[in-house]
Amino acid sequence: MKTWQVRGVPIQSWARATAPFVAALAVSCGAANTSAARLPLVARDIAYEPARLVATVGEPVEIAMQNVGAIDHDLNVDGIAVRDVEARDATTGGHGHAGKLPALHVAASPGKTATVRFVPTAPGTFEVWCSVPGHREAGMLAVLEVREARS
Secondary structure, three states: OOOOEEOOEEHHHHHHHHHHHHHHHHHHOOOOOOOOEEEEEEEEOOEEEOOEEEEEOOOOEEEEEEEOOOOOEEEEEOOOOEEEEEEEOEOOOOOOOOOOOOOEEEEEOOOOEEEEEEEEOOOEEEEEEOOOOOOOOOOOEEEEEEEOOOO
């Protein structure tokens, strides 16, 4: 039976010796993060699809907003209780907001997908809206429902 080796050391010994280093590297690269429920959201000119997103208290969520419209769009949610928010905009020239941003905010240029990852900490129903002038008023809205975790 052939014993596989790395630099003259049997693979089993090498794996045991390097396991702590590999684990530390995985944590530092984010590989040990818990997976998030991915909620796709399509931004069209003056509409979001789907119109309703559902998340659960205490469970990581990632909303991936794909902009299939002709201009920049964003996603905003006010009043939601969240922790561990990570937003990755996908705009090509800056999005330009003055003042305080909502609890959740992410923007995408046409043809791009932006993501916002978070953990909701309280239940509720929240309006998702686009801050491009006139879009909210024209009905570019969706609903984010955060439900209690099942026991």
